[in-house]
Amino acid sequence: xxxxxxxxxxxxxxxxxxxxxxxxWYCSSSGDGKTGGEKPLAEGTATEEKxxxxxxxxxxxxxxxxxxxxxxxxxxxxxxxxxxxxxNSGSSQNTGDSYPRPAxxxxxxxxxxxxxxxxxxxxxxxxxxxxxxxxxxxxxxLRAEAATALNSLKAAAKADGYTFNVISxxxxxxxxxxxxxxxxxxxxxxxxxxxxxxxxxxxxxxLAMDISPDWSLHYDLLETGLGKWMTAHAxxxxxxxxxxxxxxxxxxxVFEAWHYRYVGKSLAAEIKSSGLTLEEYYGSI
Numbered sequence: 001x002x003x004x005x006x007x008x009x010x011x012x013x014x015x016x017x018x019x020x021x022x023x024x025w026y027c028s029s030s031g032d033g034k035t036g037g038e039k040p041l042a043e044g045t046a047t048e049e050k051x052x053x054x055x056x057x058x059x060x061x062x063x064x065x066x067x068x069x070x071x072x073x074x075x076x077x078x079x080x081x082x083x084x085x086x087x088n089s090g091s092s093q094n095t096g097d098s099y100p101r102p103a104x105x106x107x108x109x110x111x112x113x114x115x116x117x118x119x120x121x122x123x124x125x126x127x128x129x130x131x132x133x134x135x136x137x138x139x140x141x142l143r144a145e146a147a148t149a150l151n152s153l154k155a156a157a158k159a160d161g162y163t164f165n166v167i168s169x170x171x172x173x174x175x176x177x178x179x180x181x182x183x184x185x186x187x188x189x190x191x192x193x194x195x196x197x198x199x200x201x202x203x204x205x206x207l208a209m210d211i212s213p214d215w216s217l218h219y220d221l222l223e224t225g226l227g228k229w230m231t232a233h234a235x236x237x238x239x240x241x242x243x244x245x246x247x248x249x250x251x252x253x254v255f256e257a258w259h260y261r262y263v264g265k266s267l268a269a270e271i272k273s274s275g276l277t278l279e280e281y282y283g284s285i
Contacts, residue, residue, distance in 0.1 A: 099177060099198045114145060114207060114264050117282055120192075120252045123199045130206035133170055140169035143206040146238075146262035150209065153237040162226045167217055167258070168210040171203040193254050202242065207262045221257035230260070235272035238265045247277050 101107070101123050108122050118124060132144040142150060150166070157163065171179075176198045183191035202208035210217055213226050221227040222241075234240065239262055245255040261278070263271070271281055 099180070101199065102197070105200075111205065114143075114262060115267050116205070117278060118200060118202055118205050119279065120197065120200055124204055126199070129172070129204075130170065133206055136166050136169055136209075138165055138167070140166045140209070141206070142166075142169045142209060142262070145264075146207050146209075149238045149262055153234065153239060156233065156237065157226070157229060160229060162213075162229050164211045164213050164226055165215055166209045167212050167215060168203060169208070170206040171201060173198055173204060176201050176204055193248065193252065196253075202259075202261055208242065209260055209262075210256075210258045211260060212258060217258040219255075219257055227257060234260060235268040236265070238262050238268045240268050240271045240278070242278065244277065250277050250279050 105121050105123055107125050108116050108118060110116050111118075111124050111128050116122075130143045133141040134144050134147045136142050136147050136150055141147075154164070176196065180191065180195045180198055183195040187194075196202070196204075198204075211230075212218070212221075213224070218224075222231060230239075231241070239260045241257075242259050242261040243251050243253045243256040245257075248254055263278070267281075271278065274281060274284075276284065
């Protein structure tokens with residue numbers, strides 16, 4: 001194998017190891033908590049290339065060839081026409097990556113709306129990203145209205161003796177792909193209940209946050225003083241607990257005591273008083 005090719009393989013292995021290790025660190029937890037709003041993962045390791053196999057390939061041909069060749073057998077899948085002018089549904093949509101939109105799902109027509117329902121059945125449009133992201137500290141971002149509401153929420157909590165941090169706010173599609181891919185590698189059957197398929201994550205919407213009093217997210221958060229305060233007051237500032245306990249069959253995700261979604265004061269108040277999830281609420285009106 002020539003020297004340049006060996007160096008390239010070495011760099012690729014290091015980058016893969018860093019990516020997997022970084023995602024694992026992001027999702028690791030202390031005690032009974034977990035970070036990033038996802039289930040902790042074991043540390044990933046990069047698969048090493050075998051030099052003798054590469055050398056054999058070099059000996060078989062002296063002709064110049066592209067560094068990478070298109071994967072064989074990849075099928076291009078087209079999306080169906082818009083349904084009612086608002087969503088696309090039916091067959092999968094080829095997004096140009098390893099996670100095309102699943103068949104039977106739809107694309108939301110109003111991703112800018114603070115009350116939009118994004119879940120396993122309702123995906124964000126390809127190429128869409130929030131245009132009004134602002135910093136909320138800790139290297140995290142949220143859309144402007146949600147950030148303002150968060151500041152008011154934190155000020156009220158602090159006045160009552162409680163403080164918390166935003167562990168995870170807005171995520172790019174690329175970040176969500178990295179996280180979901182790692183969960184799938186660890187637990188293909190459980191991953192869909194623990195992490196959102198790319199473009200169906202509320203974090204990509206820029207209106208969701210995972211909170212913690214100590215930079216680690218805890219299953220028992222609602223049993224703490226902060227958790228009880230959030231249960232009593234979060235809706236007053238436009239936030240709802242998005243994935244409550246006992247609702248996996250409805251939301252499609254396990255209980256997440258730390259994941260809050262901004263929907264505005266009016267809808268948050270209705271959700272709170274009804275005791276319904278966002279899916280159940282929209283299904284009842």
